[in-house]
Amino acid sequence: MRWLETEAGIGDARLVRRLEGGNANVTCLLETDGGPMVLRHPPSDTISEFAGAGIEREFRFTSAIAQSAPVPEPVLFCNDRTVLGVPFSITLFVDGTAITDTLPPAYPDSIATRNVIGGALIDALASVHAIEPLPAGLGDAAKGRDFVSRQVRRWRQVRRAEAVRDLPQIETLGAWLVENVPTPESVRIVHCDYHLDNVLMDANEPQVNAILDWEMATLADPLVDVGLVTAMWNRDERKPLGFAFVQRISNHAGVISGSGLADRWSHATGLSIDRLAYYQAFALWRLAAIVEGAYVLFRNGQVDGDYERGLERDVPALLEAAEGFARDEGFA
Incomplete structure (x- = not known):
């Protein structure tokens, strides 16, 4: 993660764990000296030259609307494959829970x-x-x-x-x-x-x-x-x-x-x-x-x-x- 410090000013970045969800892309939690962040990238074994298109699109759209709608705040997008082997993005971490068929424990069941x-x-x-x-x-x-x-x-x-x-x-x-x-x-x-x-x-x-x-x-x-x-x-x-x-x-x-x-x-x-x-x-x-x-x-x-x-x-x-x-x- 040295690149993040030298090129993006994000110091002491450490990969903590993979997060659930994220559709076809890998989503991981990072700890940094600026607080928790999220790393998103296509699977490392992908061979398509268009594998990063979705990540780039996501970063572009969320960057445009971050001040108007609830989206994770974009930090950076990198298309240089020499860094991680695939394009990737980083956003600020947002705490929360995804709901499907059960309510979170703190919610009244009504x-x-x-x-x-x-x-x-x-x-x-x-x-x-x-x-x-x-x-x-x-x-x-x-x-x-x-x-x-x-x-x-x-x-x-x-x-x-x-x-x-x-x-x-x-x-x-x-x-x-x-x-x-x-x-x-x-x-x-x-x-x-x-x-x-x-x-x-x-x-x-x-x-x-x-x-x-x-x-x-x-x-x-x-x-x-x-x-x-x-x-x-x-x-x-x-x-x-x-x-x-x-x-x-x-x-x-x-x-x-x-x-x-x-x-x-x-x-x-x-x-x-x-x-x-x-x-x-x-x-x-x-x-x-x-x-x-x-x-x-x-x-x-x-x-x-x-x-x-x-x-x-x-x-x-x-x-x-x-x-x-x-x-x-x-x-x-």
Whole structure:
């Protein structure tokens, strides 16, 4: 860690341990003379020349919004592979806990607590979407207006090329999504994978300390984010659920609905949610199309884990839920 001291002025840096989560990237806790920090980098055995693109994107977006939304404060990004062998970033450490199917011990186990969590979750997202004008250096806002149709075309093509089972909704619903893309009311900063698992909640009270995992951030219609987080909020446990653990603490009678969270977001941002069901359908369809890639690897004998095995059920369940939202928009 001598480089950090000589080049970045971060003294006495020591690697403490690897942190959980972080998607496909390695996330480690550092102790330094300036306090705890977080090191993020792609796996060291990666061979792709684009392996650092997500880390660089995350650093670029969080640097642009750190004063306006709850994100870990960026410290540096290094693309010099002679230092660690891979590109890496460093941020200040943010304490907190990720919530899935159980509440932190300090939280009252009540419907009211779950509603406060939902409000904090959507308010944090609204703080990102409220940022305008768009900061420089984040991409082409005009291109962002076409994000949804480009994504559907891309993932239909990928799934056609790699199909290992019959998933008719990839085609039927994909075609409908392309034909019915709404005209964006606005283009904003979009996280692209926003849900409760990707935020750090305070361990003692239901507030968002930081939004994590910005590797897929882009400029697009902000309803791309709203669609995903609300589609997976307060789901019916009597139905097959794709990724049932995600936001499972919300799956209780009396908890505010996903549409209720969307109403709150609309009030905070001043943006319409008239086409919310479309974006909920798109979000779940896109998620299913993306993660099906891991199931393809499993079927081809390249990976074999609980996550990949679970996709046999998760992907069809996501597509079924997506179709349900699309029916609300006229899909037949």
